[in-house]
Amino acid sequence: MSATELTATPSVDEQLKDLTVKHPLHNNWAFWYSMPQIKSSESWEDLLIKVSEFKTIEEFWGIQSSIPAVDSLKSDYFFFKEGIKPQWEDEQNSKGGKWVINISDNELGQGTVAKFWGRLMFSIIGGSLEYNEESSEFEDQINGFYISYKKFGYKAQVWTKSCDKEAVMKVGEKLKSLLQNSEFGIEEEINGKGELKPTKFTGEAFNNVKFSFVPHDKTIEEKNFIIALA
Amino acid sequence: MSQTLALYSYEEILNLKSNAVIPVGFDQEQFNLDFHERIELAKKYRRRSSHHFNSRPKVYRPKPKVSTDENGWSTVVLEADDQAIEDNEEEAAEEVFQESSKTKKAKGTVIKARPNNKNLGSSKAADAKDIQEVNKKSFNAFAALISDEDE
Numbered sequence: 552m553s554a555t556e557l558t559a560t561p562s563v564d565e566q567l568k569d570l571t572v573k574h575p576l577h578n579n580w581a582f583w584y585s586m587p588q589i590k591s592s593e594s595w596e597d598l599l600i601k602v603s604e605f606k607t608i609e610e611f612w613g614i615q616s617s618i619p620a621v622d623s624l625k626s627d628y629f630f631f632k633e634g635i636k637p638q639w640e641d642e643q644n645s646k647g648g649k650w651v652i653n654i655s656d657n658e659l660g661q662g663t664v665a666k667f668w669g670r671l672m673f674s675i676i677g678g679s680l681e682y683n684e685e686s687s688e689f690e691d692q693i694n695g696f697y698i699s700y701k702k703f704g705y706k707a708q709v710w711t712k713s714c715d716k717e718a719v720m721k722v723g724e725k726l727k728s729l730l731q732n733s734e735f736g737i738e739e740e741i742n743g744k745g746e747l748k749p750t751k752f753t754g755e756a757f758n759n760v761k762f763s764f765v766p767h768d769k770t771i772e773e774k775n776f777i778i779a780l781a
Numbered sequence: 782m783s784q785t786l787a788l789y790s791y792e793e794i795l796n797l798k799s800n801a802v803i804p805v806g807f808d809q810e811q812f813n814l815d816f817h818e819r820i821e822l823a824k825k826y827r828r829r830s831s832h833h834f835n836s837r838p839k840v841y842r843p844k845p846k847v848s849t850d851e852n853g854w855s856t857v858v859l860e861a862d863d864q865a866i867e868d869n870e871e872e873a874a875e876e877v878f879q880e881s882s883k884t885k886k887a888k889g890t891v892i893k894a895r896p897n898n899k900n901l902g903s904s905k906a907a908d909a910k911d912i913q914e915v916n917k918k919s920f921n922a923f924a925a926l927i928s929d930e931d932e
Contacts (some may be wrong), residue, residue, distance in 0.1 A: 574797060577787040586815070588825040603807035608794055612801035618807035618816070625820050677789035 574608040577678045577689055581605075583613050583629035583637050583697075595638075598626075604633060611676055621668045625698050630676065631695030631710075639767035644694055646773065647711045648766035650723055652730070655704025659756050664705045666696050671707060672728045680725050692718050714774045716764045723762050724780045731757065 582605065605611050621628065629637040639645060646753055656664050671769045674680040675696055681689045696709040723775060760776040803809060846858040 574793075574803070575787050583799045584812075584816075590820070602812060603804045605793065605804045607802070608789060608797045609800045609802040610804040612798050613803040613809065616801050617803060617807070618812065619817075625823065654875070662920050667831045673789075673791050673794050677791070677794050678787055679790070760794050772815065 552590060555663070572609070574610070576606055576608065577681075578691075579604060579606040579633035579773070580611070580676060581631055581633055582618075583627075584618075585627040586649070587626045590763060592616060592636060596769060599637070603691075608677075615672075616683055621665055621698060621705070624705075626696070627697055629695060629697040630672065632693075633698075635694050637695055637710075639697075643712065644767060646713055646768070647694060648714050648719065648764055650706045650709040650719075651763045651765060652702065652726065652760065653701070654707065654760065655731075657704065659760070660754075666689040667730050668707065670707075671698075671709070671726075674725075674729055675709070680722070680729075690718070690721075692722055711764075714768075714771060716774070719764055720776065720778075723764060723776065727762055727778055732762065 552780070582602045584600050584602050585595070586600065590596060602615055605614060631637050635641055635643045652667075654664055654667055656662065675693060678689060681693055682693060691712070692711050694710045694712050698709070699706045699708075707739050709722065711722060713719070764774070764776040764778075766774045847855050848858050849855045
């Protein structure tokens, strides 16, 4: 691409076309990445990088198709709503908590982590996890979500805005259904003909998967809930 | 922003994959380079690291459940698994005790005593008379009897 092309302002028609092509998301998002720690002197903040912001489905795909797959991750991928840092100290996180799910391909079968992570991304960024069909409104209970590489497998977390039991349990129940039998997924669930073949996880191993809610404020012990897949 | 319904099903999201656009400011090449470089560095560092030496593994021990009855007595409630573990631990402890008492007995039969040589010597000079070789006359009872009879 030449320098003149880079600096050229797109025509009005091109700009209009650009706007019509893109599909806006309900929220603007930021993709964060934390680098694997090398020295103990490196703090969490030193390792945390805000990679890019995005506000359309097309930009989400731009990021998704440019970064290494979750299977090769050795640290963390974060998606947080614009203006919220993936730190519990952030004002918008401090009164909330997190749903924590530990999953491992060794225990649940090859590809389970990638499928679950795909379902999580699609349902939160696509808005379906927060959309209330009865009220026809988005509930905006989720601040962000992320996945971390661990020795046993992967830990997925969904951070909520509050610790309100009713709101939090609704998110937890939806997450549970996502792992077990959601229609959502990612390319791992598409067959050779390009057809969607969602996997239903109903095996015995899934009974051991626990969804635990933990408030960021450790003093609120009574707000710990556990939903077991059954 | 107007309140348009930005709700997308799985299939709608998937159908837009081919329209992927790299967000402004996202340097994907640099990101991938840093991503892999950092993993390699972390691997190298872990191979050289010895920070885990002299450290004990963390053992998860759940807090015991305590139930309190009407009279105010608190009892530690053991679950089936805990009970089994405790029984095994008791048996194992008993076996260890028996084994150790056996080994103590076996060791007790052989006493190895080692003198401390530095206390065996004397600081006084030896008396020459004590070490002088002198022919001492000794009385031989048998010899005496034989000689008396002959005479």
